[in-house]
Amino acid sequence: MKPWICNCAVFIFIIAVTSAMAADTVIIHRVDDFITPADIKSGISPADRDAPRVAMSHKSHEKAGLECIQCHHKENNDTRIYQCAKCHKGNAGMEIMHSACIDCHTKSGSGPADCSGCHSRKDAELKGFIRFSLFDFVKGPGLWITFLVFALGCYYRVTQMIKFTWMMKHPTSHFISPDLIRTSIFYKNKNPLMKLLFKIKYSFRKSVFGWNPVMGTVSSIFHLLIFTAPLTLPAHNILFDEAFRISFITLPEGLIDKFVVVIIGIMIFFLLRRVFYPRVRMISTLGDFGILLMVAVPFITAYFAYHQYADYRSVLLAHIITGEIVIMAIPFSRLGHMPFFLFARFFMSSEYTLGVGNRRW
Amino acid sequence: MKGLKTEEKIKLILQRREAMIKLCLSACVHCSLCAESCFKFHNHSKDPSYMPSYKALHSIGKIFRKKGKLKDEEFEEMKDLIWNKCVLCMRCYCPMGISIPLLIAAARAVCREKGYYRTYDVISKRIEKSKKVLTK
Numbered sequence A: 001m002k003p004w005i006c007n008c009a010v011f012i013f014i015i016a017v018t019s020a021m022a023a024d025t026v027i028i029h030r031v032d033d034f035i036t037p038a039d040i041k042s043g044i045s046p047a048d049r050d051a052p053r054v055a056m057s058h059k060s061h062e063k064a065g066l067e068c069i070q071c072h073h074k075e076n077n078d079t080r081i082y083q084c085a086k087c088h089k090g091n092a093g094m095e096i097m098h099s100a101c102i103d104c105h106t107k108s109g110s111g112p113a114d115c116s117g118c119h120s121r122k123d124a125e126l127k128g129f130i131r132f133s134l135f136d137f138v139k140g141p142g143l144w145i146t147f148l149v150f151a152l153g154c155y156y157r158v159t160q161m162i163k164f165t166w167m168m169k170h171p172t173s174h175f176i177s178p179d180l181i182r183t184s185i186f187y188k189n190k191n192p193l194m195k196l197l198f199k200i201k202y203s204f205r206k207s208v209f210g211w212n213p214v215m216g217t218v219s220s221i222f223h224l225l226i227f228t229a230p231l232t233l234p235a236h237n238i239l240f241d242e243a244f245r246i247s248f249i250t251l252p253e254g255l256i257d258k259f260v261v262v263i264i265g266i267m268i269f270f271l272l273r274r275v276f277y278p279r280v281r282m283i284s285t286l287g288d289f290g291i292l293l294m295v296a297v298p299f300i301t302a303y304f305a306y307h308q309y310a311d312y313r314s315v316l317l318a319h320i321i322t323g324e325i326v327i328m329a330i331p332f333s334r335l336g337h338m339p340f341f342l343f344a345r346f347f348m349s350s351e352y353t354l355g356v357g358n359r360r361w
Numbered sequence B: 001m002k003g004l005k006t007e008e009k010i011k012l013i014l015q016r017r018e019a020m021i022k023l024c025l026s027a028c029v030h031c032s033l034c035a036e037s038c039f040k041f042h043n044h045s046k047d048p049s050y051m052p053s054y055k056a057l058h059s060i061g062k063i064f065r066k067k068g069k070l071k072d073e074e075f076e077e078m079k080d081l082i083w084n085k086c087v088l089c090m091r092c093y094c095p096m097g098i099s100i101p102l103l104i105a106a107a108r109a110v111c112r113e114k115g116y117y118r119t120y121d122v123i124s125k126r127i128e129k130s131k132k133v134l135t136k
């Protein structure tokens, strides 16, 4: 089987499994799930009863004619938090959550009538167990595996590139077209600053910005954002800190949300370009569309998760899993142009290289 | 190489460069950014079939995928692509670091074994033709 078909199949399978597991049932958090030592110090007492988590179906409640707002109140909840236990903590939280459910059930006389009707070990623990342990796995060891595979893969690919190229004994100096020398006022100038300016202008003109300004700019913005957005997101940095004890500077989430919109927009541009621009269409294969989709999914799920458009936890799970798959796939697929790009731009000899460029194929 | 059948020779050629070809073909993102670095592309009014990656992918890419077992028509098409549309000047630049001339050279090696190479009488016929056009 062709490798890209394999990749796509595995990818689709994982998305299918996570979304099937997600379905429409949500596991409601326990009132103690978000409690912090500071909370306890400030007088919130942890719940004194322990019962299995509740698995609740949104669909069956919708069918019964309930409105979202009847449970997800908007007052004092400007940021639209959908997880009750984030604010309603401890014993007091339990009272509120219990009254919200039980009052309605007794009033309408429908639905479960006893504790185990909701706190059923069968549903919640089983489903909760799979989902929570999967969550812990992808956040902990999964992250380690991902970055290990990524780093080793990149190392392997770059060594391959080094193996196939060799160091030149006499690196050729950069070729400068005589036409440009004659016409450029910068070059004639003896001032070193002006000479530098000429060099910059010249490298710019002969780079991809010079030939193809639109594609050069769009792709630079795209690649810049695709790294900035995930690396500076506060939530990711918490994960990095937990897993590797490192963190980067962070940007506000609202700004990163806008970055994600730009990234998805540019991906649509790439897609359109692939479909309608003859010179790209002629060399496109199905795998190229597959890769584009593969990179798009983590960003789309990130957008959904931030805006809480679908079931938050399943979207988040899909986001983490697809994100990790994409990172692991970088060295082994066309996305391998990431390590290659750096290598080629700085070490390969050509009139277009940015760096010293003293290696040859 | 002497005394081998054509198929075996082609197999050998491909085997020798297998790792390099695989690396290059797998690293090409099909982005078309190499187009403008080829002077042939510019001189033929930006005809996409003169694009370096097109030339490489539709010659060695095809050969490699089918392990050298191509139909004669396909070789015939390729002949124009790699002998006339590229002069192996090594000036094309792929920002991802792929060596396109090396790929095209590999394709030429295979085609040469198959008996598809530049035939100068055909070229001179072309010149005759263009002379006629010019003197009209």
Ligand code: SF4
Residues within 6 Å of the ligand: B027, B028, B029, B030, B031, B032, B033, B034, B035, B052, B053, B093, B094, B095, B096, B097, B098, B100
């Ligand atoms: S050879 Fe390089 S520049 Fe050309 S399409 Fe492939 S990756 Fe892009």
Ligand code: SF4
Residues within 6 Å of the ligand: B037, B038, B039, B040, B041, B051, B052, B055, B085, B086, B087, B088, B089, B090, B091, B092, B100, B101
């Ligand atoms: S080697 Fe061939 S493809 Fe590359 S720039 Fe020269 S003519 Fe164009």
